[in-house]
Amino acid sequence: MKNLARKYSTHFTQREFLISFLTSILLFFIALVINFYAGLYANESASNSVTDIVLDNIPVFSVDEIFVYGPVVFWTIVGLFCFWDPKKFPFVLKSIALFTVIRSGFITLTHLGPSPDQLIIDYSSDFIKKFTFGADLFFSGHTGLPFLMALVFGKNRQLRNIFTLVAIFFGIIVLMAHVHYSIDVLSAFFITYAIYHIAVWLFPRDHQVFNS
Numbered sequence: 001m002k003n004l005a006r007k008y009s010t011h012f013t014q015r016e017f018l019i020s021f022l023t024s025i026l027l028f029f030i031a032l033v034i035n036f037y038a039g040l041y042a043n044e045s046a047s048n049s050v051t052d053i054v055l056d057n058i059p060v061f062s063v064d065e066i067f068v069y070g071p072v073v074f075w076t077i078v079g080l081f082c083f084w085d086p087k088k089f090p091f092v093l094k095s096i097a098l099f100t101v102i103r104s105g106f107i108t109l110t111h112l113g114p115s116p117d118q119l120i121i122d123y124s125s126d127f128i129k130k131f132t133f134g135a136d137l138f139f140s141g142h143t144g145l146p147f148l149m150a151l152v153f154g155k156n157r158q159l160r161n162i163f164t165l166v167a168i169f170f171g172i173i174v175l176m177a178h179v180h181y182s183i184d185v186l187s188a189f190f191i192t193y194a195i196y197h198i199a200v201w202l203f204p205r206d207h208q209v210f211n212s
Contacts, residue, residue, distance in 0.1 A: 004084065011086050020206055021086075024093035031100035038104035039133035046113040046135035054175055054182040055115055061176040064121045070173065071142065074166055078149055081159075091206035092152060095199040099148055102195055103141060110138040112181070119177035140180045143171040144188035144195075151196040155211055 011017045082088045114134045150163035171185040200207050 008086055016205075017087070017090070017209070020090040020209075024090040024097070024206075027097040028093045031097035031104075034104045035100050038108050039136045042107045042111070042135040042137075043133050045108075045111045047111050049113045049116050050181070052115070052181045052183075055178050058176065060117055060119050060178050062119065063173050063177050064119055066173050067119070067121060067142070067177055067179065070170060071145075074146060081153075087209050087212065091199070091203055091210040092149075094203050094206060095148060095152055095196065096145065098199050098202065099141075099145060099192065099195050102191075102198075103136075103139060103144070106138050106191075107133075107136040111135070112137055115178040115181070118179045121177075121179070134179075137180055137184050139188040139191050140171065140174055140184040141188075142174050142180070143167050143185050144192040146170060147189055147192045148196055151193065152199075152210070 012021070078092070082092055112135070114137065118134070144167070146163050147167035150160050150167060153159040153163060167189070171188070174180040175182060175185060
């Protein structure tokens with residue numbers, strides 16, 4: 001605990017880091033607001049569903065608990081890593097904010113309706129329900145965000161491999177539940193890779209501090 005207290009004392013007494021940390025929180029919440037309204041628009045604008053080579057050939061599986069609570073567990077673990085090493089907070093939060101804003105742009109441009117036989121998710125949390133929309137399809141956040149963390153924590157080989165496997169696992173889950181089309185899942189890896197490099201370009205100082 002003394003080591004942890006020393007880390008917080010070292011970083012949060014630095015004006016530059018404190019400003020970056022507060023900015024990252026602000027950007028994160030702005031991104032959530034943008035995502036909320038983009039999701040509402042996507043639902044209102046949804047058109048017809050389309051055929052899909054994967055969904056048309058597999059049944060719907062009851063994986064609602066994994067779909068809902070799997071990310072909760074994942075982000076709790078990521079949060080603990082950042083809590084233990086607070087210098088990681090700014091770049092992680094800014095990367096997630098950038099991802100969220102770019103994804104919000106994509107879902108407002110693409111108005112495909114959800115699969116007609118998608119799994120009906122029973123959300124027990126009103127908070128989670130407010131940030132989940134049936135027509136926010138392209139591209140998959142369940143897949144993209146864990147892969148983003150695999151890239152962000154890329155210098156740690158074990159975390160990179162584990163987070164990549166989590167991204168693949170969540171990609172399979174959303175397909176099993178028919179809540180995303182296969183293109184939403186596959187494209188997430190390529191778009192997220194680009195988002196990560198944009199984040200490194202936009203926030204070079206935070207990226208440098210993260211890896212210091």
